[in-house]
Amino acid sequence: MQALALKYRPKSFYELIGQEAIKENLIHALDSGRLGHAYLFSGLRGSGKTSSARIFAKDLLCERGVGSHACESCASCISANEGRHMDIIEMDAASHRKIEDIRDLIEQTRYAPVSGRFKIFIIDEAHMLTKEASNAFLKTLEEPPAYIKFILATTDPLKLPATILSRTQHFRFKAISHELIVKHLEDILIKEQISFESGALKIIARSGSGSLRDTLTLLDQAIIFCGGTISTHGVTDMLGLLDPRRIDEILSTAQKGSREELCALIKSLEDSDAEMIINELIASLKERFLEPRHEFSLLIFERFFKILSEAKNMLGSGADPAFVLYIALFSMRNAFDIGAASFPAPAAQSRIPSQSALVSPSPEPQQSPTQSRIPSNTQPISAARIPSQPVPLSSSPEPSLAQSRIPSQQPQFSLAAQPQNSQDAQKYEHFVTLLYDRSYDLGKIFDNFIEFGGFDGENITLISSAIADDAAALRTHSGVLRELAQIAFGAKKFKVEKKQNGLSDIINSITKLEQTPKQQYQNEPAQEDFSSDDESLAPPMDMMPNIAPAIKSEPTQAEINRKNENEMNRLFGNPEIKDNNE
Numbered sequence: 001m002q003a004l005a006l007k008y009r010p011k012s013f014y015e016l017i018g019q020e021a022i023k024e025n026l027i028h029a030l031d032s033g034r035l036g037h038a039y040l041f042s043g044l045r046g047s048g049k050t051s052s053a054r055i056f057a058k059d060l061l062c063e064r065g066v067g068s069h070a071c072e073s074c075a076s077c078i079s080a081n082e083g084r085h086m087d088i089i090e091m092d093a094a095s096h097r098k099i100e101d102i103r104d105l106i107e108q109t110r111y112a113p114v115s116g117r118f119k120i121f122i123i124d125e126a127h128m129l130t131k132e133a134s135n136a137f138l139k140t141l142e143e144p145p146a147y148i149k150f151i152l153a154t155t156d157p158l159k160l161p162a163t164i165l166s167r168t169q170h171f172r173f174k175a176i177s178h179e180l181i182v183k184h185l186e187d188i189l190i191k192e193q194i195s196f197e198s199g200a201l202k203i204i205a206r207s208g209s210g211s212l213r214d215t216l217t218l219l220d221q222a223i224i225f226c227g228g229t230i231s232t233h234g235v236t237d238m239l240g241l242l243d244p245r246r247i248d249e250i251l252s253t254a255q256k257g258s259r260e261e262l263c264a265l266i267k268s269l270e271d272s273d274a275e276m277i278i279n280e281l282i283a284s285l286k287e288r289f290l291e292p293r294h295e296f297s298l299l300i301f302e303r304f305f306k307i308l309s310e311a312k313n314m315l316g317s318g319a320d321p322a323f324v325l326y327i328a329l330f331s332m333r334n335a336f337d338i339g340a341a342s343f344p345a346p347a348a349q350s351r352i353p354s355q356s357a358l359v360s361p362s363p364e365p366q367q368s369p370t371q372s373r374i375p376s377n378t379q380p381i382s383a384a385r386i387p388s389q390p391v392p393l394s395s396s397p398e399p400s401l402a403q404s405r406i407p408s409q410q411p412q413f414s415l416a417a418q419p420q421n422s423q424d425a426q427k428y429e430h431f432v433t434l435l436y437d438r439s440y441d442l443g444k445i446f447d448n449f450i451e452f453g454g455f456d457g458e459n460i461t462l463i464s465s466a467i468a469d470d471a472a473a474l475r476t477h478s479g480v481l482r483e484l485a486q487i488a489f490g491a492k493k494f495k496v497e498k499k500q501n502g503l504s505d506i507i508n509s510i511t512k513l514e515q516t517p518k519q520q521y522q523n524e525p526a527q528e529d530f531s532s533d534d535e536s537l538a539p540p541m542d543m544m545p546n547i548a549p550a551i552k553s554e555p556t557q558a559e560i561n562r563k564n565e566n567e568m569n570r571l572f573g574n575p576e577i578k579d580n581n582e
Contacts, residue, residue: 106136
């Protein structure tokens with residue numbers, strides 16, 4: 001039984017698969033008679049280089065004349081198809097690479113063709129010629145006799161000297177597309193009367209990496225392995241790959257599964273090759289990305305790409321394959337978090353209590369379930385401890401702006417009022433828990449800056465005191481908030497009200513004062529100015545005496561004179577006035 005790669009080798013340019021531009025160029029050259037004396041075919045293995053060279057040689061030597069449609073019936077065409085034509089000389093440069101082999105070839109060019117109109121030399125793997133052999137070949141390649149044609153084929157044209165490249169017409173064969181290979185395999189199996197599954201052919205075509213010869217070799221192997229029907233399961237077992245359903249299970253677990261489920265999945269994959277799993281995940285994600293409707297957003301696809309690319313780099317550097325796979329799968333699970341995709345931030349970490357809380361007007365508030373994460377070992381806030389330089393917010397799980405200005409030991413105050421409806425309160429607690437599981441940063445923002453105002457069955461009322469980067473983070477991730485609200489409340493509409501005169505407003509006023517240039521205070525009496533374009537940012541009057549010590553003004557001229565006078569009195573003493581009556 002003949003191999004499929006040989007049995008279905010193309011015998012004309014019209015049977016060649018996937019090289020449309022090259023086919024059109026060579027067909028026009030044959031039909032118009034504008035022929036060169038030297039050609040170079042380069043490209044991926046199994047892409048049709050040698051087959052094209054043989055078809056071109058046969059078309060040149062057909063007894064009915066030069067043209068793109070060889071008759072296939074004359075003695076010249078028959079002998080060319082059988083590989084025994086006297087005027088078609090094939091030389092493997094990998095085994096005949098020395099200068100002596102090129103001298104023999106040059107000697108043959110001096111003799112006219114035996115039976116045809118041309119003598120054609122096909123030199124395969126031309127890049128394997130030695131430097132001396134290439135240099136010896138240059139003159140003959142540049143100015144051969146009129147009846148001589150050279151066709152060079154190579155998989156690595158960059159190894160050829162520039163002097164050879166400049167003397168040939170260069171045709172670059174590209175990798176054959178996945179769809180064309182699958183269609184060609186289907187045609188072959190129909191002719192061979194072998195049943196198949198489309199998914200199995202897609203896996204074989206992908207494993208061939210654009211090489212039709214490699215793909216047909218794998219198809220031969222699959223026919224033997226699977227027996228009567230080429231199935232997806234049989235092909236994956238033959239190639240040592242994961243079944244596509246297994247890949248879907250991995251992605252589904254990364255998206256929706258728990259940490260325990262992912263650990264169990266990883267243990268079941270211990271016998272599989274880590275690099276193969278990563279490659280299969282990449283291939284599956286590529287297919288999903290091009291689907292009209294896919295379940296992942298562009299952000300998730302981007303994060304998956306970075307995670308899997310980094311995993312392949314780690315494998316290439318000699319890292320432990322199994323551990324690289326663990327890191328990659330847990331990072332893919334974390335990719336659904338709002339924060340950076342990194343390995344791993346367990347949901348348990350989101351329950352780490354904070355040592356700070358924000359102040360609400362009520363002196364003895366009740367704690368909501370959400371506030372149970374905040375400890376009660378606290379002391380009163382002193383505004384004088386607030387630093388003079390503002391601390392910028394960071395997207396990492398570090399203290400926010402308000403927290404960085406307040407000491408770690410603080411009173412236990414409640415920002416969020418306890419909802420009156422216990423069912424709504426439970427829903428809100430569940431919502432915040434989901435938020436912590438998704439993103440620690442957003443959970444902290446809700447605990448510190450958001451009050452639950454109620455739920456009317458359609459709208460979720462929230463009272464917000466978030467400012468600056470915290471408010472921007474809420475706006476940026478509003479889609480995630482709506483998604484989690486749909487899970488917790490069954491509704492995703494928010495009604496947000498602005499909280500007035502809270503601690504965040506006071507801090508905002510202080511920040512504006514700290515950013516005011518010092519020149520504003522020169523030659524002015526020392527005073528505390530809390531003016532602002534937004535009246536809601538002005539702090540309550542009873543808070544101003546506590547904040548005043550934190551603000552330093554420039555001394556006036558009177559204060560400078562008084563200080564100088566005190567220094568002179570200290571150095572020279574105060575004048576004494578004696579009473580003469582004493």
